[in-house]
Amino acid sequence: MANLEQLSNSYYRLLTRNIILTIISVSIIPLILVSITIYYQFRTSYHEKVYAHLCEIVHKHKQNIDGFLSEKLGDIRFLANSFGLEKLSDESFLQDRLAALQENYGPVFVDLGVINTAGEQIAYAGPFKLAKANYSDAQWYQQAVRSQYFISDVFLGLRGLPHFIVTVRNTWKGQNWILRATIDFVAFNTLVESIRIGETGFAVILNKAGKLQTTPITKPSLDIIPAKNIYAEFLENRARSADEIRIAVKPDSSDHQTIFVASFLKNGDWLLVYQQHLADAFADLNKTFTMTTVMMLLGPLCIVIMAITLSKIIVNRIAQVDVEKQLMNERVVETGKLASVGELAAGVAHEINNPVAIMVEEAGWIGDLLEEEESQDSKNLAEFRRAIGQIQAQGKRCKEITQKLLSFARRTDGTVQNIEINEILEELVALSAQRAKFAMVSIQTHFQKNLPQLQLSLSELQQVFLNLINNSLDAMESGGGSLTIASRLEEDRIVVEVSDTGPGIPEANLNRIFDPFFTTKPVGKGTGLGLSICYGIIDKIGGKIEVRSAVGKGTTFYVSLPISKEDVARDKTSPFNGPAPSED
Amino acid sequence: MMPPFVMLVDDEAPFVNTMTKRLTKRNLEVETALSGQEALDKLDKHRNIDVVILDVKMPGMDGIETLQRIKTGYPLIEVIMLTAYATVESAIEGMKLGAFDYLMKPCDMEQLMGKVIEATRKKRNHEDKIREAQVKEVLSKHGA
Numbered sequence: 001m002a003n004l005e006q007l008s009n010s011y012y013r014l015l016t017r018n019i020i021l022t023i024i025s026v027s028i029i030p031l032i033l034v035s036i037t038i039y040y041q042f043r044t045s046y047h048e049k050v051y052a053h054l055c056e057i058v059h060k061h062k063q064n065i066d067g068f069l070s071e072k073l074g075d076i077r078f079l080a081n082s083f084g085l086e087k088l089s090d091e092s093f094l095q096d097r098l099a100a101l102q103e104n105y106g107p108v109f110v111d112l113g114v115i116n117t118a119g120e121q122i123a124y125a126g127p128f129k130l131a132k133a134n135y136s137d138a139q140w141y142q143q144a145v146r147s148q149y150f151i152s153d154v155f156l157g158l159r160g161l162p163h164f165i166v167t168v169r170n171t172w173k174g175q176n177w178i179l180r181a182t183i184d185f186v187a188f189n190t191l192v193e194s195i196r197i198g199e200t201g202f203a204v205i206l207n208k209a210g211k212l213q214t215t216p217i218t219k220p221s222l223d224i225i226p227a228k229n230i231y232a233e234f235l236e237n238r239a240r241s242a243d244e245i246r247i248a249v250k251p252d253s254s255d256h257q258t259i260f261v262a263s264f265l266k267n268g269d270w271l272l273v274y275q276q277h278l279a280d281a282f283a284d285l286n287k288t289f290t291m292t293t294v295m296m297l298l299g300p301l302c303i304v305i306m307a308i309t310l311s312k313i314i315v316n317r318i319a320q321v322d323v324e325k326q327l328m329n330e331r332v333v334e335t336g337k338l339a340s341v342g343e344l345a346a347g348v349a350h351e352i353n354n355p356v357a358i359m360v361e362e363a364g365w366i367g368d369l370l371e372e373e374e375s376q377d378s379k380n381l382a383e384f385r386r387a388i389g390q391i392q393a394q395g396k397r398c399k400e401i402t403q404k405l406l407s408f409a410r411r412t413d414g415t416v417q418n419i420e421i422n423e424i425l426e427e428l429v430a431l432s433a434q435r436a437k438f439a440m441v442s443i444q445t446h447f448q449k450n451l452p453q454l455q456l457s458l459s460e461l462q463q464v465f466l467n468l469i470n471n472s473l474d475a476m477e478s479g480g481g482s483l484t485i486a487s488r489l490e491e492d493r494i495v496v497e498v499s500d501t502g503p504g505i506p507e508a509n510l511n512r513i514f515d516p517f518f519t520t521k522p523v524g525k526g527t528g529l530g531l532s533i534c535y536g537i538i539d540k541i542g543g544k545i546e547v548r549s550a551v552g553k554g555t556t557f558y559v560s561l562p563i564s565k566e567d568v569a570r571d572k573t574s575p576f577n578g579p580a581p582s583e584d
Numbered sequence: 585m586m587p588p589f590v591m592l593v594d595d596e597a598p599f600v601n602t603m604t605k606r607l608t609k610r611n612l613e614v615e616t617a618l619s620g621q622e623a624l625d626k627l628d629k630h631r632n633i634d635v636v637i638l639d640v641k642m643p644g645m646d647g648i649e650t651l652q653r654i655k656t657g658y659p660l661i662e663v664i665m666l667t668a669y670a671t672v673e674s675a676i677e678g679m680k681l682g683a684f685d686y687l688m689k690p691c692d693m694e695q696l697m698g699k700v701i702e703a704t705r706k707k708r709n710h711e712d713k714i715r716e717a718q719v720k721e722v723l724s725k726h727g728a
Contacts, residue, residue, distance in 0.1 A: 350641065354596050357690035361602040364693050368609050395690055 008322075012315050019311035020304075027303045035296050039289065046285045051259075054197075054281070055245045058261045058274050061195055061203065062245075065272065066265050068191060069166075072108065072183055073149055075101060077168045079112075080179040085172040088114050088179060094125035101181075110163065110182040115141070117176050126182065128159050140165060144178055151266060153207040154185065154214075161185070164213075189214050192272075198283065200256075201276035205265075206231050213270055231273055234262040249278060331533050334463075349402035356402075360395035363388045419454040421494055421561070422447040424461055425485055432469050439473050440480030441500075448488045455564035460537045464545075467530045468498040468557050474521070475502030475555065492563055493543070499556035505549040513547065534559075588704035589632055591615040593623040593650065594639040594666070603637075610697060620645030624653055633661060634704040635684070637696075640667040640674060648677060655682040660710055662703035666691065 079097060080088070087093050094112050101109045111126020119136025135141040140152040144167040154164045167180045192214040195203035205213040210231055234246065245263045252258040257278040265272050279286060367388045369375065378384070429443055436443050454461075472483050481501035488495055505513060512518045514535040538545040542562045549555040590612050594600050597618060604614045615630055617623035620642060627633060636654060640647035651663050665678045665686040675686050684703045687696060 353689055354599065358596060358599045358602065360690040361599060361606065365602050365606050368606055399688070399690060 008319075012319055015318065016311050016315045019314060020307045023307035023311065024300075024304060027307075028300045031299055031303075032296065035292055039292050042288065043285060046282070050281055050285075051247055051261075054259065054261045054274060054276070055247070057195065057197070058203075058245055058263050058272060061192070061274075062263045062265045062272050065191055065205070068188070069151055069266060072181070073151060073166050073168070075105070075109075076166050076179055076181045077149065080168040080170050085114065085170065085177050089123045091123045091125060091131070094123050098125040106187070108184050108187045110184050112182075113180040115178040115180055117145075121180075122177075130158060133158055140167070141178075144169065144180075145176065151269075153209075153211065153269075164188070195274060197276060198280040199277075200258075200280040201274065203272060203274040204231075206271045206273065208269060208271075231262075231271065234260070234271055234273065252277075327532070327536075331536065334533060352398065353402050356395050356398045360392055363391040363395070367392075416455055416457055419456050419458055419461065421451055421454055421461070421487055421496065422449075424458065425465060425487065425496070428462065428465050428469055429485065431466075432473065435470075435473055436483065439477045441473060441476050442482045444482060444484045446484065446486040448486075451487060451489055451494055452563050454494065454561055456541055456561065460541075461561075464534045464537050464559065465496070465498070467534050468559070471530065472498060472500035472502060472555070476500055479503075481554070490560070493560045494563060495558060495560045497556055497558055499554060501554040504551040504553055504555055505547070506551055510547065510549060514545075585705075585708070587611045587613055588634045588700055589613040589615070589630070590700060591617060591623060591626060591630070591633050591636045593617045593620065593636060593642075593647075595619060595642045596639075606693060607700075610693075612700065619643075620647070620650035620653075623650055624657070627654065627658060627661070634707050635700050636661060636663045637700070638663050638665055638683075639689075640665055640678070648674075648681065651678060651681050651683055660707055660714075662707045664696075664699050664703060 079101075083093075083097070088097075094114070098109060098112045101112075111124065111128060111130070113121045113126070113130065113133075114123040115121050115135055119134055119138075119141050121131060121133045121135065124131040124133075138157070140150070140155070143152070144150040148169050150167045150169075152164045152167075154162050156162060162185045163182050164185070165180050165182050167178050169176055169178050171177075192203050192205055195201070203214075207213055234248075245261060248260045248262075249257060250260065252275065258275050259278055259281050261274040263272050264270065367385070370381065370384055370388070375381065425445065425447065429445060433443065469483065469485070476483070479502075483501075484497070484499045486497045486499075488497075509518075509520065514531050518532075535545055538559060538561075544558075544560045546558045547555065548558070590607060592600055592603055592607070592614060593616075594603075595618055600616045600618065604616055607614045615626055615633060617626050621644065623636065623638070627636075638647050638650060638654075642650075645653075647665060647667075651665070654661060654663055659682075662684040663682070665675075665683045666689050667674055667678075667686055678686055684706070685699050687699065
């Protein structure tokens, strides 16, 4: 039994596990696939978008800066072309022009200077004392002399401050002269400084030598340091066209993965580099990734919890159904047993009936012969008659027994029919009489007369009461006692009491006696199903079965059976005397 | 009254033999048959049989079928059923098919004799009435 239980337990465990695994794999695998696919699609398009956006920004600023530079150059060129050396050599005039420029464009122009071929500054207007300064050795001067327009790199120069200059070369009387304007570094710097995206995005401008032309704003907390070696790579691989924008993802000097977007400006002299930490640039994407991950963890967690709960519920239900089914099977087996016992009884009864009939007839024939005159003298005549009478009486007894067997076996199905409860009880008492005699039990019956008929299944009721009577007899087997069966009418039901004077049922067992497989009988003697089947039958027909017991005094079962509302009159069968042809 | 002419039908030969002796001793004329088919054959020969005592349970043609055949072939002959099954059902069926009465085996001889005499009387009564009717018919035809 324990082994069987173990077996079924492991079966249910296996079933639970399989259901859980099925649910989990069926729900989680698509979830993961969908999540990963969507995430990667999203990631790809998001990357493209971010890159496009960054390129756009860099492109715009490149245009802005180029525009700024050419505008400044234009201003100076206009100045140089429209006034000529003579006027511009006059420092006070130059001061006026500077003031006018500053009025129009803000403090972008710091100072103006006119330089002759020898590199001497012949006129100067501005805040620094740079008149008569000699620039013949300055690098920018040598370049400026060679080209008509020139914009220098940022340098410290004589004044010791970072700045850059715009020069225009003009010719007067065969002599080259140069008009020079200093562009305020701060004003220029704001152009690049304004390129700020997210936490770590910023831009710098480099010259061909890789020197910074702008100061990057470095917040100490952010640890943003321009990475020179990477800029150098950009500078080395010069763009084929001026408008080309290149993107690279490389670790920066502090080993953060960083996006670099670079584009040349000022006709390839300067390089605008925008850089931003990858994590910062894709902050939204990372947020999405975190969310997806959380969902991917929480979702399966929910699924797992659901799968476990659901499968436990399902398996419990299955186990319950299995128990019910087993009970059902037992009932069917029990009913089947009873039916086959019935068939056997019927067969035996019929087979015995014929020989008994012959014996009785033979005895009768002897009786007939004894009536003849020649036998009348026999001295043993009285004894012969007594013996024949005895044979006939015992034959009749056999007949009664077979009658009972037959009527018990008549039907073992659930067909509902009209039933006289007292008749059934009497039949069962007669059947149990022999057993009761051996168990030294006397059976008393107290039947209320004229009880209404019941509309129930005969065989089922027989089963119930036979079970109760057998249980009582079993209980009293060792010590004898008395079994009382009583029937009475109570309102709309008939109550049958089966009470014995046996040892009684302990309180602890009383609640369990109707449970399937509960038995106090030794192994192999009882199935523990008898009372649960009784309970099932009585419950099915809307009746009640109750028990009261006192240890040492006895046990009483109360079975109440509902009387059907349509109290059909008993269909009496009157002998039908064949068709009588009567003609008058 | 002429003694009743009875036919006893049962598959148990010893039963038939003893019963025949006992019934003959009680002044009955007895014919026997050990199966339904034999009974029908003999009825054909002995047209003056009054009552058939028929066992319900027989191998081959059973009592109910034999009863049906007898009732279709010889409607006036009365049939007393002998049954081991004291069931209302088989009794009802027998009655519906026109049996005179039924008795349980083993049966009481006096009871059986009573039924046989009753049945014979009924059968002869019917025969008389039919005869009378036939006479009346003939008379009315000729006398009209």
